[in-house]
Amino acid sequence: MPPAVIVTDLVKQFGRFAALRGVSAEFAPGRLYAILGDNGAGKTTLLRALAGLTPPTRGSISMLGTTDLRSVCGQLGYMAHPSLLYDEMSGMENLGYFARLYGINNKGQNEKDQRCGDVIRAVKLDPSLTRPVGQYSQGMRQRMSLARALLNDPKILLLDEPFSNVDVRSAREMVSLLVGLRDAGKTIFVVTHQASLLEGAADEFVWMEFGKIVSRTADLRPPETRLETQ
């Protein structure tokens, strides 16, 4: 099966600072990748580049067989560190709006409401909650943000710190949801500092350092540890 994502010699400069320094990698479809590394390693920049939000200074990204990321953006789900939701609207109102951006309402209002309700229930929230998202707890906001990323039933999911500020039980529920999605054939990238949550769930741990991928491992041992034990 052809790779879902191919990154070739990706460089991203912010002024004189290089956030990505020649990243090249291939990622197979239907796998869950945990992207790990210290702060400033380039994880979020890589994810934003894959989402088409940060145009690379050099290099290319091929996704689902095309380098025109705009043409496949309907098949991407992106969750950032901020919620990407309107604080003044309820969860259903937020998702209702985003559903219209993805043309989910084209088949009718009922189908749109059904889809929004389904993804809200999938992240263990109640679709009938009428209070604005701004009044949600941080954990609830994270889950609603994940629901928004799942709304268009994407083939590729890009998740930046989905477990931050989420309690352990909810985080584990999110991990099992992601495993289910992976098993359904979706390719998932998770940037996280809570790698232990993905132990046994992720297919590959991608380690980044100073804007480069330094190691790809099937288990959670960091690259240094592996060197010591070799």
Place this chain on the structure above:
Amino acid sequence: MSNAAGVTRATLDKDLRLEWRSKDAINSMLFFSLLVVVIFSFSFDPTAEESRRIAGGLVWVAFLFAAVVALNQTWARELRNQVLDAYRVSPAPPNSLFMAKVMGNFIFVTVLQALMTPLFIVFYNLRALGPAYQLPIVAALGTWALVVNGTFFAAMSLRTRSREIMLPLLLFPISIPALLAMVEATGAILTGEFSAKFWIVLLAAYDVVFTIASLFLFGFVLQAE
């Protein structure tokens, strides 16, 4: 309904709903315009004849400054929680977002004008001696000129550090031809001394040119970092 029109409508609905709940833009614009009306009416003591001559300038400068308040609010909402990124990763066309924002601002400024015009008439003892039916046309074209440029430049200054200052710096110089046309057309209608047709045509041409240019360039502005 095509996807572009559907997205424009969805975004406009959303913006109107958010404004209805917060009333951030409309309240700020109202208070600002009210202050302008009251302060100027105390500063000058014009006769009805003088009022007709200066009202065009006064009204449009008040609406221009008030509109800047709404224009700054427009994109500030999209920056909170980086919601704009959610739009950017979606397949929705950039111009749908732009048109929805322009229409939203047009509605806000028109509501402001509807509320403030009676006050201007009372405070400045105004009465049109020319063809009064042309006033709504000038108001609509003038408001469109302000909001189409304002929405575009507000988006451009979105990622600058001091965007509240940047917007008037970019908007006011480029609005001078439109402002001149609005003031002259309004003055012509109020005094009845000359025809406003030339200025109305100029305003319409300005609207067409800047709407097309903004639609052409907005995609680049939206995708810029």
